[in-house]
Amino acid sequence: MDDQNKNLILATVLSFIVIVVWFLLFPPPERVDDPNAPATGETAQSQADGTAPMTPGADTREGASVPSDAAPASADTEEAPRLGIDTPRLAGSINLRGGRIDDLKLKDYLTSLDADATRVTVLRPEDQRDPFYALYGWIPVSGADAGAMPAEDTVWSVEGTPTLTPETPVTMTWENDAGLIFRRTVGIDTDYMFTVRQTVENTGENPVALRPYSVLRRHGIPSDLKKFFVLHEGLIRMSDGELQEESYGNLEDFDVDGREGVPAERIEVQESGWTGFTDHYWMSTIIPDTAFRSTAKYFPGRSIFQTDAVLPAVEIAPGASASVDTRLFAGAKEWETIKEYQNDHGVTRFLDAIDWGWFFFLTKPIFAVLHWLNSHIGNMGWSIIALTVLLKMVLFPLAYKSYASMAKMRELQPEMEKIKERAGDDRQKLQKEMMELYKKEKVNPASGCLPILLQIPIFFSLYKVIFVTLELRHAPWIGWIHDLSAPDPSSILNLFGLLPIATPDPDSFLAIISLGVLPILLGVSMWLQQKLNPAPTDPTQQMIFAWMPWVFMFMLGTFASGLVLYWITNNVITFMQQYAIMRSHGFKPDVFGNIRKSLTRKKKAEGK
Numbered sequence: 001m002d003d004q005n006k007n008l009i010l011a012t013v014l015s016f017i018v019i020v021v022w023f024l025l026f027p028p029p030e031r032v033d034d035p036n037a038p039a040t041g042e043t044a045q046s047q048a049d050g051t052a053p054m055t056p057g058a059d060t061r062e063g064a065s066v067p068s069d070a071a072p073a074s075a076d077t078e079e080a081p082r083l084g085i086d087t088p089r090l091a092g093s094i095n096l097r098g099g100r101i102d103d104l105k106l107k108d109y110l111t112s113l114d115a116d117a118t119r120v121t122v123l124r125p126e127d128q129r130d131p132f133y134a135l136y137g138w139i140p141v142s143g144a145d146a147g148a149m150p151a152e153d154t155v156w157s158v159e160g161t162p163t164l165t166p167e168t169p170v171t172m173t174w175e176n177d178a179g180l181i182f183r184r185t186v187g188i189d190t191d192y193m194f195t196v197r198q199t200v201e202n203t204g205e206n207p208v209a210l211r212p213y214s215v216l217r218r219h220g221i222p223s224d225l226k227k228f229f230v231l232h233e234g235l236i237r238m239s240d241g242e243l244q245e246e247s248y249g250n251l252e253d254f255d256v257d258g259r260e261g262v263p264a265e266r267i268e269v270q271e272s273g274w275t276g277f278t279d280h281y282w283m284s285t286i287i288p289d290t291a292f293r294s295t296a297k298y299f300p301g302r303s304i305f306q307t308d309a310v311l312p313a314v315e316i317a318p319g320a321s322a323s324v325d326t327r328l329f330a331g332a333k334e335w336e337t338i339k340e341y342q343n344d345h346g347v348t349r350f351l352d353a354i355d356w357g358w359f360f361f362l363t364k365p366i367f368a369v370l371h372w373l374n375s376h377i378g379n380m381g382w383s384i385i386a387l388t389v390l391l392k393m394v395l396f397p398l399a400y401k402s403y404a405s406m407a408k409m410r411e412l413q414p415e416m417e418k419i420k421e422r423a424g425d426d427r428q429k430l431q432k433e434m435m436e437l438y439k440k441e442k443v444n445p446a447s448g449c450l451p452i453l454l455q456i457p458i459f460f461s462l463y464k465v466i467f468v469t470l471e472l473r474h475a476p477w478i479g480w481i482h483d484l485s486a487p488d489p490s491s492i493l494n495l496f497g498l499l500p501i502a503t504p505d506p507d508s509f510l511a512i513i514s515l516g517v518l519p520i521l522l523g524v525s526m527w528l529q530q531k532l533n534p535a536p537t538d539p540t541q542q543m544i545f546a547w548m549p550w551v552f553m554f555m556l557g558t559f560a561s562g563l564v565l566y567w568i569t570n571n572v573i574t575f576m577q578q579y580a581i582m583r584s585h586g587f588k589p590d591v592f593g594n595i596r597k598s599l600t601r602k603k604k605a606e607g608k
Contacts, residue, residue, distance in 0.1 A: 079097075080095055080096045080097030080155050081096045081158075082094060082095055082096060083096065083158065083162050083163065083164060083170050084162065084163040084164065085103075085104065085163070085164045085188070086163055086164070086165055087164075087165060087166055087188055087189075088107070088166075088190050089106065089107050089108055089190065089191055089192065089331070090105070090106065090107060090188070090192065090331065091105045091107055091119070092105055092123070094164065095125060095133075096155055096156045096157075096158070096172065097153060097154070097155050098151070098152040098153060098154060098156075099135075099136060099150070099154075099156045099184050100133045100134060100135050100152070101123060101134040101186070101194065101328065101330070102124065102125040102126070102132075102133030102134070103123060103124065103125055104121070104122045104330055105119040105120065105122070106119055106120045106121075106122060106282070106331060106332055107119060108332070109332060110474075113474055113482055113483060120281075120282065120332075122282050122284060122331060123284065123330060126219065129223060130218075130219065130220065130222050130224075131217075131218070131219040131220075132216075132218045132219070132222075132277070132284070133216075133217060134214065134215065134216055134217075134284070134286070134328055134330070135152060135214070135215040135216075135217060136184060136196055136212070136213070136214050136215070136326070137150060137151075137152075137212075137213055137215075138150070138182070138198070138200065138212055138213070139210060139211040139212075139213060139310065140208070140210055141209040141210060141211055141313045143207055143209060144178060144180065144208045144210065148176045148177075148178045148180060149176075149210075150174045150176075150182050154174055155174075156172035156173060156174050156184070157172065157173050157174065158170070158171070158172060158173075159171040159172070159173055159183075164186055164187075164188055165188070166188055166189055169185050169186060169187035169188075170185070170186050171183060171185045171186075172184045172185075178204055179202060179203040180201070180202060180203070180204065180208065181200070181201040181203060182198070182199070182200055183197075183198075183199040183200075183201070184196065184198055185197040185199070191331065191337050192329055192331025192332065192337065193327055193329055193341065194327065194328040194329075194330065195325060195326075195327055195328075196214070196325070196326050196327070196328060197323055197324070197325050198212050198324050198325075198326070199322070199323040200314075200321060200322055201316075201320075201321040202316040202317065202318055202319065202320055202321065203318075203319070204318060205318050207315060207316065207317045207318060208315070208316050209313045209314070209316075210313060210314060211310055211311060211312065211314075212310075212311045212314070212324045212326070213308055213309065213310045214286045214288070214308060214309045214326045214328070215286075215306060215307075216276055216277060216285075216306070216307050216308070217304060217306045218277055218304070218305045218306070219302070219303065219304050220303045221248045221303075222279065224279075225248070226280055228467075230357065230463075230464060230467060230468075231280060231355060231467065231468060232245045232247070232278065232355045233247070233248070233278060233279055233280060234246050234247040234248045234250070234251060234278070234305075235247075235251055235275075235276075235277060235296050235307060236275075236276060236277070236278045236283070236285070236353060237267075237273065237274060237275035237276065237285075237294055237296070237307065238272075238273045238274050238348055238349055238350075238352065239267045239269045239273045239275075239294055240269055240270055240271050240272065240273060241348065241349065243349065243352050244267075245355075246265075248305060251305050252298050252300070265295065265297075266293065266295045267293070267294045267295075268291075268293055268294075269288075269291055269292050269294050270291050271291060272346075273288075273292070273348060274286060274288075274329075274347065274348070274350070275294045275296075275307045275308075275309055276329070277307065278333070278353060278355075281332060281333055281470045281473055282331065282332055282333065283329065283330075283331070283333050283353055284328070284329065284330040285328070285329045285330075285353070286307070286308070286309045286326060286327075286328060287327040287328070287329060287347055288309050288311055288326050289325050289326065290311060290312065290324075291311075291312060292309040292310060292311045292312075293309070293310040293311075294308075294309055295307065295309075295310070309326070311324055311326070327347075329347075332470055333354055333470050334470055334471070335351070335367065335371060335469065335470070335471060336371070338350050338351055338353060338354065351364075354468065354469065355464075355468045356464070356468075357461075357464045357468075359457055359460060359461040359464065362457055362458065362461035363461045363464050363465050366462060366465055367465045369387060369390065370383055370384065370387050370465065370471075371471060373386045373387055374471070379476075379477065380471070380472060380475040380476075380477065380484050380562065381477025381478060381481065381484060381565060382477070384484070384562050384565050384566050384569070385565065385569050387566075388566050388569040388570050389569070389573065391458060391570075392570065392573045392574070392577070395454055396577065398454065399454070399574075399577070400577075400581070409443060412437065412441060412443065415437060416434065416437070455570070459563075459566075462563060462566055463559070463560075463563050466560045466562040466563050467485065467560060472484050472485040472560070472562055473485050475562075477561070477562075477565070480517075481518075481561050483561070484560060484561050484562035484565070485560050485561075485562065486561060487516065487558050487559065487560065487561060488516030488517060488518040488519060488557070488561050488564065489516065490516040490518075491514040491515070491516060492514065492515045492516070492520070493513070493514050496516075496517060513554065514557075515553065515554070515557050516557065518561055518564045518565060518568065519553050519556060519557035519564060520553065521568050522552065522553055522556060522557075522564055522567055522568050522571070523549050523550050523552065523553030524549075525567075525568050525571035525572055525575070526548070526549035526552055526553070526571055527550075528571070528575050529571050529574050529578070530545060530546075530549060532575065532579065532582060
């Protein structure tokens with residue numbers, strides 16, 4: 001591979017990174033939506049035309065659905081009592097109106113590093129910003145009608161303790177006029193997993209058949225949606241081992257069709273699975289313990305996204321009762337916690353809820369090693385450095401030939417210049433003599449591209465890991481680096497804090513030239529490394545290579561500090577490896593990469 005082809009590869013890499021930066025700085029415009037719009041008098045009309053959110057119902061017809069009579073409670077509905085939620089990691093409440101789980105905060109996570117930051121909120125009631133909540137209920141199949149079922153505005157009674165803790169589950173009850181007593185018992189573990197047991201007792205004279213269901217309902221597109229092309233936010237569900245991810249934009253096509261309440265996307269899960277909505281770092285998912293019907297719906301009349309799980313029908317004879325358990329995960333996408341739910345509690349492929357991306361075969365093991373290093377080191381910044389060292393050690397046998405080839409290429413630089421002078425503008429003659437020289441000296445110019453090709457998937461895999469995994473969020477390193485998932489907060493525009501000038505907003509164009517300490521170190525390290533590489537013979541190519549470190553310095557300046565730290569460490573280690581290999585080939589680079597040939601090597605080259 002000649003210098004021109006090598007430049008083509010580098011230009012391709014550079015172009016791809018430009019696209020990444022462009023999308024990070026200028027994401028697609030978000031649709032303006034009011035997530036706080038209260039319910040209005042349009043509800044009745046919406047139900048008539050099939051656009052209002054419906055409790056999942058099913059009759060005996062194949063593929064048909066029956067909407068419930070109850071619409072979501074409007075904002076002016078009288079506030080019902082609440083049951084408290086208090087665990088080591090969660091705080092919130094359960095609304096007795098509808099028995100919905102709609103108020104949940106994470107005790108371990110703050111919205112930002114600011115002094116006035118509040119706890120992260122996962123679920124919200126309808127009268128707050130971005131309503132998002134879980135509903136449960138029963139669908140009549142035979143022996144009862146919809147009016148005999150608890151609705152979304154039904155006020156439940158409390159049995160026993162009024163506060164949900166890991167040691168004390170709470171139980172809600174409601175009795176209809178047809179001899180059915182409904183109970184809902186909610187338990188929770190010490191992390192983020194709820195267990196909801198729905199029980200029906202039949203005190204009447206006739207048998208009934210009912211189908212239990214669970215619903216996750218989100219009003220409007222979340223106002224904090226990031227809309228980055230490397231991150232999935234929206235529907236996520238696992239159906240018999242098959243993962244499905246749909247953005248909110250795609251979900252808007254999951255409209256109800258001509259029949260009321262019939263979803264456009266329905267999956268019959270035969271063995272196991274789960275369904276829910278995921279945000280950047282948080283997630284809520286319904287996890288049935290049996291086969292179920294998984295649906296995804298969008299109701300354009302009120303911009304409501306919904307996913308639900310309808311379980312098989314249960315028959316309750318007179319004097320008998322039946323119970324069904326469903327789990328609800330609502331919390332942080334912590335790798336260790338989710339792995340435990342997958343491996344120890346049977347949640348199928350739950351780790352895939354983390355957005356590992358196209359390079360999942362690299363991102364998963366890279367993060368596993370990073371997590372292991374952090375468990376021993378206790379600092380994510382130093383763990384990234386240690387990870388980089390390990391990766392360089394693993395790749396060194398492959399990279400050694402490349403570095404040795406580049407050293408040999410530098411040794412042949414004078415002869416290559418002579419060939420260029422002899423060939424003049426005759427490109428064919430130049431290529432022929434170059435190939436003869438490579439064959440004679442047993443040099444493979446293509447091996448010089450190997451480090452670049454190896455670094456591309458590793459770089460983007462680590463970028464993905466740092467961007468999507470919760471463990472890097474708000475993770476400090478040293479000094480001024482308080483969040484490795486965010487750009488370096490220092491700025492050359494205020495002399496790194498010496499001048500009383502605020503740094504530019506991260507979303508502004510000035511952020512590109514507001515270089516911090518780490519981006520500057522990145523540019524310097526790239527420049528030093530480049531000094532050890534053989535220079536292209538073409539002056540234009542030489543100019544491109546000379547500017548490349550400083551272009552990358554500005555381009556990567558707005559990337560996460562953890563990623564820039566990896567790149568700096570990689571450059572420093574590469575420089576040290578190339579330095580040692582150059583000396584083994586008779587060259588003596590100085591600390592700035594300037595190279596001179598040793599006297600012994602020079603005499604040998606001159607044939608003395």
